[in-house]
Amino acid sequence: MDARLTAAAPVVTYRRDHQAPAWLVPEVALDFALDPTLTRVRTRLSVERNGTHDLPLRLDGAGQVPLSVTVDGAPAEGWTIEDEQLVVPLTGDRHVIETEVEVAPDRNTQLMGLYASGGILCTQCEAEGFRRITYFPDRPDVLATYRVRMSADRRRFPVLLANGDPVAQGENADGTHWAEWHDPYPKPSYLFALVAGDLAVNRDTFTTRSGREVALGIWVRAADLPKTAHALDALKLSMAWDERVYGREYDLDVFNIVAVDDFNFGAMENKGLNIFNSRYILADPDTATDYDYDAIAAVVAHEYFHNWSGNRVTCRDWFQLSLKEGFTVYRDQSFSADQGSAAVKRIEDVRGLRAAQFPEDAGPLAHPVRPESYIEISNFYTATIYNKGAELIRMMATMLGDAAFRAGADLYFDRHDGTAATCEDFVRCMEEASGVDLAQFRLWYSQAGTPRVSASVEHEPGSGRALLHLAQKVPDTPGQSGKAPQVLPLRVRLFGSATGAPLGVERLVVLRDAAESIAFEDVTERPVVSLNRGFSAPVIIESDRTAADLAFLARHDDDPFARYEAMQQLMLDTLVAATVEGEADHRAVVEAVADTLDDPALDRAFVAEAVLLPSENFIGDQLATVDPEAVFTAREALRRALARALDQRWRAACDLGERVPYTYTPAAKGARRLRNVALHYLQAGGAADAPALAWAQFEAADNMTDRQGALTALASGHSDERDAALAAFYARYADNPLVLDKWFQTQALASRDDTPALVAELARHPDFSLANPNRARALIGAFAVNQRAFHVAGGAGYRWLADQLLALDPLNPQTSARLLPPLGRWRRFDPARAALMRAELERIVATPGISKDLFEQASKSLE
Ligand code: PHE
Ligand code: ZN
Secondary structure (H helix, E strand, C coil): CCHHHHHHCCCCEEHHHCCCCCEEEEEEEEEEECCCCCEEEEEEEEEEECCCCCCCEEEECCCCCCCEEEECCEECCCCEEECCEEEECCCCCEEEEEEEEEECHHHCCCCCEEEEECCEEEEECCCCCHHHCCCECCCCCCCEEEEEEEEEECCCCCEEEECCEEEEEEECCCCEEEEEEEEEEEECHHHCCEEEECCEEEEEEEECCCCCEEEEEEEECHHHHHHCHHHHHHHHHHHHHHHHHHCCCCCCCEEEEEEECCCCCCEECCCCEEEEEHHHCCCCCCCCCHHHHHHHHHHHHHHHHCCCECCCEEECCHHHHHHHHHHHHHHHHHHHHHHCCHHHHHHHHHHHHHHHHHHHHCCCCCCCCCCCEECCHHHHCCHHHHHHHHHHHHHHHHHHCHHHHHHHHHHHHHHHCCEEECHHHHHHHHHHHHCCCCCHHHHHHHCCCCCEEEEEEEEECCCCEEEEEEEEECCCECCECCCCCCCEEEEEEEEECCCCCEEEEEEEEEECCCEEEEEECCCCCCEEEEECHHHCCCCEEEECCCHHHHHHHHHHCCCHHHHHHHHHHHHHHHHHHHHHHCCCCCHHHHHHHHHHHHCCCCCHHHHHHHCCCCCHHHHHHCCCCECHHHHHHHHHHHHHHHHHHCHHHHHHHHCCCCCCCCCCCHHHHHHHHHHHHHHHHHHHHCCCCHHHHHHHHHHHCCCHHHHHHHHHHHHCCCCHHHHHHHHHHHHHHCCCHHHHHHHHHHHHCCCCCCHHHHHHHHCCCCCCCCCCHHHHHHHHHHHHCCHHHHCCCCCHHHHHHHHHHHHHCCCCHHHHHHCCHHHHHHHHECHHHHHHHHHHHHHHHCCCCCCHHHHHHHHHHHC
16 A cells, blocks of 8 residues: 555544553563664563453554564564554463564654654653554553663763652663663653753752652753753742642652753653753743743643643543643643733733634634544644633633632542543532532533624613623534534623723623523613623624723723723724725724823733734634735734824833843833833834834843844844844854744744745755754744735745645654644635645645645645
8 A cells, every 4th residue: 555545544533432441551661772873672561451351462563663572471472563553462361571672763853752852862752652662552541650771871871861760770881871760650651751861950959848858950951051040940939839729749759851952842741750842941031032931931830730730640542632731731821820910921821822722713623622533643732722721621710719629629639640531520520529510511622613702782771770692602613513502601890981980890691591681780871891801711702892992991991801802802993994994093092002001000011912913813813804915004004003103102112121131020021021012113113213223222132032022123124234133143143043943933924025035045044954843833833824924925835835844744744734734724815825725735635655644634624
């Protein structure tokens, strides 16, 4: 069978087919003779028949062949290989199986299993990477304790790490050394990890509330050691936070983190040995932005929190992925909210949800938070599983209240500790602990699509009664139509349009039916409704609020998220009108922005968020058919109007923090954020001195936030300063891969007519490489979300993306598949663009030998 046919008839895995494992593996002992060119892995499994059956033992494998197989010490008889599985017939109920394989870390470009990154040997096993290391039932409901022994050349690999606690180490006669680690907690194979390398460590300790002293270590190349302090601080804060907020303590004597440069995702929660993409560990003010610092703390917290939500309680099967990911994202979001401004954090999280998850839910790759089927599980590490999944947990917390939610979490951790659980188990614990009926709420797990809520207010001045009319619709998505109404917890408050005063307290309206009317009494003046405050439900609201109402809320709402939201809606309405009609009245937006800038009670980080225009993509999402040029033109016109009308205010904001040395505090971060937003507006206004202002900031900056902010502001224009800044930035950071990523990304995101051509040229730059996922994402991923550039008439952007994906796929199918979704949005564009996009998807699907990862994404995108 040729590769094309293999790809065309992929195996689909269904949730409904899940069955308990036929064999359990209580204990694993692994012995690695590590070498980058050829590593030998010897594995001893104690296996136990699970229930009464006569099925053989089936061990998953991928890419290797068994050099030997023994059962209870003797060569095994009658074993076969079926679809890369090692099938061993067994007669008794308990046996010891030993296998031996060889793998080649140096040639592992897909970064799954055992691979080499910059001279460090490391592993990545989630979701199905362990089978690339050895034969094993590679599914999350087979929990084993692991004993790991490894030996390696002492000079090249002086540090040898694995899960759990170190047990012993020593020297061999041949110049190699060895170490042994033991993890007493039963775990699924996807949490296995080992690392060997020439690493330096930043050490600290954390004493848990019950008095256990935990040795913490962050392991990096020696040169990067000064950049590990922030991550280490975040780790300690996370450990204390999980004790305080969830009552969860760390459970081993050692917690290690290793940073590597080549990594498919952000980081991985392997038990006691987290492995990180170095971009989520390394930071100093000269090379990392405030955004990077925040992301580092969030990802360190996320992986740490997985120790309970993921590791102690894991997932029964991969359809339950959101059980650990949605909950853990919710936990890391709550942690970050507690570190600084909760309102700004919520604004950022909602912006992220709207940028990534809403389009996914509205497109061909839409899937429920608990999917029903997949071809390649790696394709389901999505914004829906992670971010919408987190919103589901948040809604339960909102409906249950803090105390009952905590009781539900306690029950969940206690009842399911040491087991592989399901989303249903989690919901049932919440239900039992609170007494709240969550039967209808479960639809959030099974129905895809973003619910749309229409809202209008009817006021009867005579009776003092106001009616809030609400209606919901859950849209059809691929394979799902005619959906039932969901449970939507909407935080609501009314404000008097004349006085600006709140009319009564905030209410939690839980909408369950397709349509409901909610009565409010004692409404003495015409009310303006503040709805879905804090973004309490992840829905799209369509309301009849006028520009005046929105401007009013942007000024008076006491919920900071709702205040931001009113401003965004006002901007969005203006921009949609301008896109469709070619022009719009900018006055309401200009006034609201001026008021926000002038309000001394608001913190600067909030102001910076509130005065930012919606992205081109988000404006496009509101339109029946996206015209990227029209969107860009409308947005530029509003930007210019704001820039010119408020020129003095932007200049004042630009001066913020001038000559104040860098500190990483919420106030200093807010000042930097606002000054960078202001600098961007000034560029848009076209003032003669705008490039010089940005250049001055670029030159004087003592931190990356200001330096990159200035570079980004310049990058979209045409000035000598732009060229000089790009050249200076490159020269200064040529040997820092994480900062060079910013250099590529900034140019890929720039709004210039020639961006498509510049990006194509950058792909031929000597520093560009498809082999490094960060670099590939910095250029390809950024370009594909640059709406105007990617969708340039004629389809050059689509062709370029497809070419890159096809070149990347043989190296790293996970990363190529994850970069495909922008091509699948063809239904949102005019027929000419849609045809060009489809043609590229068809070309991808028709390419012989593509991975099932890319095949699944491309073929589903065509449906
Ligand atoms: N489980 C990781 C996380 O969310 C993500 C991940 C998935 C990393 C697959 C690598 C591979 O923390
Ligand atoms: Zn996670």
